[in-house]
Amino acid sequence: MAFFETHNISISFGGLRALERVSFEVNKGEVFSIIGPNGAGKTTIFNCINRYYNLDEGAFIFKDKNIAKVSPHVVADLGISRTFQNIELFKNATVIDNLLLGRHRHRRSNLFMEALFSPSVQRQEIESREKAEEVIDFLDLQAYRDQFVSGLPYGVQKTVELGRALAMEPELLLLDEPSSGMNMEEMEDLSFWITDIKEELGISFLLVEHNMRLVKEISDRVLALNFGVVIAQGTPNEVLGHPEVMKAYLGEEGASTAG
Amino acid sequence: MELFNEIIQTLLSGVSIGCIYGLVALGFVLIFKATEVINFAQGEMMVLGAFIALTLINVFGFSYWAALLLATVGLGIFGLILERLVLRSLIGEPVFAIVMLTIGLGYFVRSSVSMVPTWGTDTYGFTTPFTDKAARYGELVLSWEQLAIIFMTIALILILFAFFRYTRMGVAMRATSQNQLAAVYMGISVNRVFSLTWIISAAVGGFAGVLLSPITFVHMNMGFIGLKAFPAAVLGGFSSIPGAIVGGLIIGVTESLAGVYLPIGWKDVAAWIILIGVLIIRPQGLFGIQEKKKV
Amino acid sequence: MRFLMKRNYNQDIQLFKYRSTFFWYLALIIGCCLLPLVLDDYITSQLSFICMYSIATVGLMLLTGYTGQISMGHAAFFGIGAYTSAILTSKGVPFLLALPTAGLLAGFIGIFIGLPALRLSGLYLAIATMGFGFIVDEVLVRWESLTNGNMGMMVDPVSIGPLTFETEVQFYYLTLVVLVLTILAAKNILRSPTGRAMIAIRDSEVAAQAMGISMAKYKTMAFAISAFFTGVAGSLYGHKLTFINPESFTILVSIEFLAMIIIGGLGSLHGAVYGAAFIIFLPQLIIMTKDYMPKYLADQTGLESALYGLMIMLFILFEPMGIYGIWRKKKFYFEMFPLYKKDTFKKEKKYFKAERH
Numbered sequence: 001m002a003f004f005e006t007h008n009i010s011i012s013f014g015g016l017r018a019l020e021r022v023s024f025e026v027n028k029g030e031v032f033s034i035i036g037p038n039g040a041g042k043t044t045i046f047n048c049i050n051r052y053y054n055l056d057e058g059a060f061i062f063k064d065k066n067i068a069k070v071s072p073h074v075v076a077d078l079g080i081s082r083t084f085q086n087i088e089l090f091k092n093a094t095v096i097d098n099l100l101l102g103r104h105r106h107r108r109s110n111l112f113m114e115a116l117f118s119p120s121v122q123r124q125e126i127e128s129r130e131k132a133e134e135v136i137d138f139l140d141l142q143a144y145r146d147q148f149v150s151g152l153p154y155g156v157q158k159t160v161e162l163g164r165a166l167a168m169e170p171e172l173l174l175l176d177e178p179s180s181g182m183n184m185e186e187m188e189d190l191s192f193w194i195t196d197i198k199e200e201l202g203i204s205f206l207l208v209e210h211n212m213r214l215v216k217e218i219s220d221r222v223l224a225l226n227f228g229v230v231i232a233q234g235t236p237n238e239v240l241g242h243p244e245v246m247k248a249y250l251g252e253e254g255a256s257t258a259g
Numbered sequence: 260m261e262l263f264n265e266i267i268q269t270l271l272s273g274v275s276i277g278c279i280y281g282l283v284a285l286g287f288v289l290i291f292k293a294t295e296v297i298n299f300a301q302g303e304m305m306v307l308g309a310f311i312a313l314t315l316i317n318v319f320g321f322s323y324w325a326a327l328l329l330a331t332v333g334l335g336i337f338g339l340i341l342e343r344l345v346l347r348s349l350i351g352e353p354v355f356a357i358v359m360l361t362i363g364l365g366y367f368v369r370s371s372v373s374m375v376p377t378w379g380t381d382t383y384g385f386t387t388p389f390t391d392k393a394a395r396y397g398e399l400v401l402s403w404e405q406l407a408i409i410f411m412t413i414a415l416i417l418i419l420f421a422f423f424r425y426t427r428m429g430v431a432m433r434a435t436s437q438n439q440l441a442a443v444y445m446g447i448s449v450n451r452v453f454s455l456t457w458i459i460s461a462a463v464g465g466f467a468g469v470l471l472s473p474i475t476f477v478h479m480n481m482g483f484i485g486l487k488a489f490p491a492a493v494l495g496g497f498s499s500i501p502g503a504i505v506g507g508l509i510i511g512v513t514e515s516l517a518g519v520y521l522p523i524g525w526k527d528v529a530a531w532i533i534l535i536g537v538l539i540i541r542p543q544g545l546f547g548i549q550e551k552k553k554v
Numbered sequence: 555m556r557f558l559m560k561r562n563y564n565q566d567i568q569l570f571k572y573r574s575t576f577f578w579y580l581a582l583i584i585g586c587c588l589l590p591l592v593l594d595d596y597i598t599s600q601l602s603f604i605c606m607y608s609i610a611t612v613g614l615m616l617l618t619g620y621t622g623q624i625s626m627g628h629a630a631f632f633g634i635g636a637y638t639s640a641i642l643t644s645k646g647v648p649f650l651l652a653l654p655t656a657g658l659l660a661g662f663i664g665i666f667i668g669l670p671a672l673r674l675s676g677l678y679l680a681i682a683t684m685g686f687g688f689i690v691d692e693v694l695v696r697w698e699s700l701t702n703g704n705m706g707m708m709v710d711p712v713s714i715g716p717l718t719f720e721t722e723v724q725f726y727y728l729t730l731v732v733l734v735l736t737i738l739a740a741k742n743i744l745r746s747p748t749g750r751a752m753i754a755i756r757d758s759e760v761a762a763q764a765m766g767i768s769m770a771k772y773k774t775m776a777f778a779i780s781a782f783f784t785g786v787a788g789s790l791y792g793h794k795l796t797f798i799n800p801e802s803f804t805i806l807v808s809i810e811f812l813a814m815i816i817i818g819g820l821g822s823l824h825g826a827v828y829g830a831a832f833i834i835f836l837p838q839l840i841i842m843t844k845d846y847m848p849k850y851l852a853d854q855t856g857l858e859s860a861l862y863g864l865m866i867m868l869f870i871l872f873e874p875m876g877i878y879g880i881w882r883k884k885k886f887y888f889e890m891f892p893l894y895k896k897d898t899f900k901k902e903k904k905y906f907k908a909e910r911h
Contacts, residue, residue: 050764076766088761090754092821101754105766107747111775114746115739117569121746126563168765297677348871354676355624359816360870362809366863370856380855479856486805489681497677524696531685535670538682542673 002061003028003204004080004172009058009068011048018044019228021058026172026204031194033207033215035239036225037248042208043085044228046174049206050075050082062172077105081165082174085208087157091150095141095160098149099132102167135163139193155186162190166197173197174206179214187214194218212240224248264399269519270512275405276474277511278412282467283488284495284503285419286460292436292498293456294350296357300365301464302485307368308334308465309477310378316385318377323387331466338461342454350453365482373479383477390473404473411470415463416504423500428455436498487514490534496546506545509533569741586730590723598722600834605729606790607830609736611814613783615826616740619815620749621776622756623671624680627687628811631660631781633694633803635788637701640709640798649712653732653789660785661778668777672770687808694800706799709792719793729790733827736783740823743779752776784811813862817869819878828877836862 002025011019019041026032034042047053049060051072059068067075081102090098106128109121136142139159144152149160158178165173175194179187191214197203209215215222215236222239224232226248232239239245286301308330315326345364349357373380389403423429435442435452443449468481475481491510495502510530518526537545560566570576590598610632617623635656642652670682694701701707712719712728719725743749751772754762763769792798810833818829837858844852851857873879 052760052763071768071770072763073766073768076764082764084761084764088758088764090757090761092757093750093753097750097753101750101762101765101767104747104751104754109746109748111743111748111779114748115742117742117746122564122567125567125746129563129566164765291677345867345871352874354680355618355820356816356870356874358624358626358677358680359812360867363813363863363866363870366859367867368863370858370860370863373856374851374854374860486684490685493678493681524692528689528692531688534685535682535689538674538678539670542670542678544678 002026003063004206005061006045007059007061009045009048009060010056011044011053012056017228019048022225022228022230023058024223024230024233026206028204029198029202030220031198031205031207031218033209033219033222033236034225035209035212035215035222035245036231039227040225040248041228042225043176046082046176046206046208049080049174076168079105079168079171080174081168081170081172083158083161083165083176083178085176085180087154087161089149089157089161089164092148094146094148095144095152095163096129096132096136096146098160098164099135099167100128102135102164103128103131105168131169132167135167138166139163140189154181155183158182159186159189162193170203172204172206174208176208177210178207179209179211187211190214191217216240261398265519267399268401269515271401271405273512273515274508275408275511276515277491277508278408278504279467279471279474279484279507280488280491280510281504281507282412282415282463282470283485284492284507285500286464286467287488287492288495288497288500288503289456289460289463291492293432294346294453295354296346296349297354297361298460299358299361300368301460301488302482303365303368303372304334304338304461304464304482305468305471305485306372306479306482307337308468309472309481310372310375311465312469312472313383313385313477314377317383323385327466327469330469331462334465334468335458335462337465338457338459339454341461342457346457347450347453369479369482378479380479385472385477387473408470408474411466412504415466419459419463419500428452432456487530490530493534493544494537494546496544499546502544502546567745569745583734587727590726595722598726600838602722602726602729602794604827604831604834605726605733606787606794607811607814607834608733608827609729609790610784610787611811611818611826611830612736612740612823613780613787614811615815615820615823616743616752616783617776617780618812619821619825620744620756621752621773623773623776624676624812625667625683625777625780626680626805626808626812627667627683627685627690628780628784629803629805629807630687630690631664631784632788632791632807632811633690633800634660634663635785636709636792636798636803637694637707637788638785639789640707640792641700643710643712643793644707648714649793650714653786656789657782657786660788661782664777664779664781665774667781668774671773671777684805684808687805691800691804694803701800704799704801706797706801709796709798711796712793725794729794732786732790736786737823737827740783744823748772748775813866815876817865817876819876819881820874822878824881825876825878828881832877833862836865 004026006022006024008021008023009019010017010021022045024032034045036042044053048055051070055068059066061067062078062080065078067078090101093101107124109124113121136145139162141156141159141163144156144160149157152160158181162175162178178190182190194205195218198205207215207219219236221234222236223230224239224242224245231244231248232242283301283305286304287298290296290298311333312326312330315321315329316323321329341364345360349360372378387404387407389407392403394401394403394406423433431442431447432452432455434445435447435449439449442452471481471484475484487510488507491506492503493506494509495504495506510533513529513533514526517529570579589601593601610628614625614628617625638659639652639656642655643649667683667686671679674682695703712725719728751762751767754765754767755769755772759769795802814829814833815826816829817832818827819825840858840861869876875882
């Protein structure tokens with residue numbers, strides 16, 4: 001049984017098929033990328049995993065458990081965290097608070113203990129802060145630690161979002177276009193971080209990405225999607241060189257001249 | 260036969276008060292569709308309209324029809340001033356801030372009305388062409404005051420319908436409510452659309468106030484009846500003009516049936532119970548469409 | 555601007571960031587305790603009202619300012635608290651038990667009001683909670699066997715064991731103690747996972763869910779906590795007035811609560827207290843300025859509510875962060891002197907952005 005398995009999922013919006021019987025597997029400790037032109041349904045897969053949309057049919061199997069019908073927050077509780085295409089940070093909170101929110105699934109306290117700020121809550125807070133500081137160190141966010149997110153540059157916000165997802169200590173991390181809006185330097189950092197996280201923490205990645213260089217550099221396997229249908233799946237080189245994929249990106253004519 | 264008459268009369272008074280709710284709800288909906296602003300001071304527009312008509316009729320000796328027209332126009336001008344002075348800077352601000360702003364506005368208008376010489380805190384009335392007249396069909400007696408409200412509401416809705424359907428500005432307003440950005444690109448002046456929306460909605464409020472006057476009399480607190488228009492607008496989905504009227508009628512009829520056939524007290528909360536019931540089953544109202552944020 | 559060298563995580567979770575802050579708050583509490591010695595009974599009684607309203611607004615602030623859920627029906631929780639406590643103490647239940655029971659019952663009902671909030675947002679929630687307020691008010695009027703309807707009911711004075719709280723000064727101390735405990739509890743919740751979850755829901759529901767925050771649990775919890783504090787405040791309010799009727803818990807009171815947190819400053823506990831103090835003292839301020847007004851205007855009964863409405867409008871238009879916002883700007887001005895730039899706070903106008911567009 002694979003670590004994370006997507007089994008024949010389909011969804012349509014008002015008659016428009018957004019995903020059509022899409023299946024793939026992500027193994028433990030690998031970086032799996034999904035590519036495809038705009039509107040191919042890449043982000044929709046993420047939104048389905050997160051239970052923001054209801055699947056019409058199919059299933060997500062995570063660690064032998066079908067998560068296609070659980071409540072949205074349970075997905076995170078089970079160890080799947082994500083980032084968003086257009087950044088969904090808690091804007092009126094500081095960077096450290098955002099990271100601490102990533103720790104939410106590890107809380108043990110209840111409301112009554114919290115109202116008294118009992119010693120056990122204090123211990124838990126300190127523990128959360130230790131983890132959050134680790135993430136801050138890893139992602140070089142020290143300078144922004146106590147700043148409000150709303151005032152930070154776009155690239156830094158993207159990094160904070162990655163940090164928040166990491167602070168959850170997930171087993172599977174979904175990154176939605178992590179490199180968009182980043183400059184060259186930030187992108188290189190990102191590529192380094194992803195490889196590093198994968199190797200040191202054994203976290204698996206599911207990636208939606210437009211930058212083919214990054215995809216080639218970090219992915220173990222790639223899946224190409226067009227109009228909600230899988231057109232190719234395999235190693236980065238296989239998929240990026242696949243004629244169907246070229247056709248999807250460049251059109252019929254472009255593919256023939258390029259090939 | 261007696262039961263039949265009673266039911267007809269109850270329904271008639273329900274429909275006529277429902278028309279008022281519907282008109283106030285229409286005011287909410289027009290503004291909400293165009294600007295995403297909710298005007299909690301819509302009830303106070305009724306108060307102003309009613310007091311202006313009262314003064315014109317009782318002090319200056321105008322006819323009812325002239326007073327109705329002038330009050331409606333006057334409120335339109337008031338709506339324009341409000342939009343320019345207060346509300347334009349708040350577009351895009353959170354619902355919460357705007358709700359509170361218009362509540363503050365309501366307080367201000369209501370208490371200012373009580374400070375105007377000759378208006379004050381007393382209750383007044385004026386005679387209309389329909390006062391004390393009734394249509395009789397055998398046993399059945401229908402009051403002209405209530406029938407007049409229904410007919411005039413229908414007339415107003417037809418005028419508005421024609422405006423939105425056939426005039427350039429009306430089409431521009433509909434376009435703006437669907438997609439502001441696209442409307443700007445098509446050369447529509449969104450600011451003018453917003454101004455016009457406030458003018459129309461305030462004028463409709465004033466019109467409703469004058470219509471309501473014979474039934475509740477003219478008083479600084481008559482605007483509270485406007486609160487009942489919220490359930491009406493919500494039932495109608497808050498973005499549909501026919502929905503607002505239908506919502507108003509549902510609330511009006513239920514209320515007057517509850518007043519006659521249920522124990523005392525139910526009448527005042529019937530609208531709210533229906534509202535909460537509907538929202539639990541259909542959070543977007545009866546005619547609304549649910550929208551989901553894109554992530 | 556001060557910088558603090560932190561050596562361990564314990565320092566990071568302190569209630570007071572700097573030692574001096576602690577002493578300022580201590581001084582404030584001592585000052586509040588000494589106030590009745592120099593003030594007359596009337597002003598002391600107004601101070602009690604500020605404390606009681608502050609407890610309620612701290613509750614509403616948690617819900618509206620921190621969780622982003624608007625409630626236009628909080629007077630209902632206030633009323634439920636007042637009636638519960640009044641009825642219990644009249645049946646011989648000691649006040650010390652009746653007070654938390656009033657809060658708990660309000661909180662329990664708050665859970666049920668929180669349930670529709672799971673599916674409603676913004677405007678619709680405002681209207682639904684307003685409807686709830688009307689319904690509770692009507693129940694208080696009609697359930698005559700329990701509440702004595704519109705006639706109202708007498709409320710026993712407060713006593714805890716041998717202690718009685720009958721004079722203005724005694725009651726003031728009681729409300730002050732409850733207020734301090736309320737603020738402490740609220741502050742503790744806000745620096746724990748629950749408080750952060752509430753802020754997360756306010757800023758982005760989607761992201762909050764992706765962090766494992768259950769909407770069902772935390773939204774209803776926010777309503778329950780908020781209703782609890784408001785219920786406690788209501789209980790004190792009833793015992794202070796010694797007579798309550800449904801008139802005291804109408805929509806106008808709900809609006810007053812909202813006005814308080816807006817004028818005080820959304821999203822801060824300071825703001826909840828400032829707002830309550832401001833609204834309570836507004837009539838006093840008006841009386842003081844009446845001598846300078848034209849006679850015709852000064853004689854109007856509507857003056858107070860006109861100014862009240864105007865005040866709400868002016869704050870929203872020009873100072874959306876309320877009194878607390880003004881205070882922070884002034885403080886920042888002196889800290890940064892002479893480097894203060896007005897634009898530092900420019901962004902804040904959009905602090906609470908609309909969720910729809």
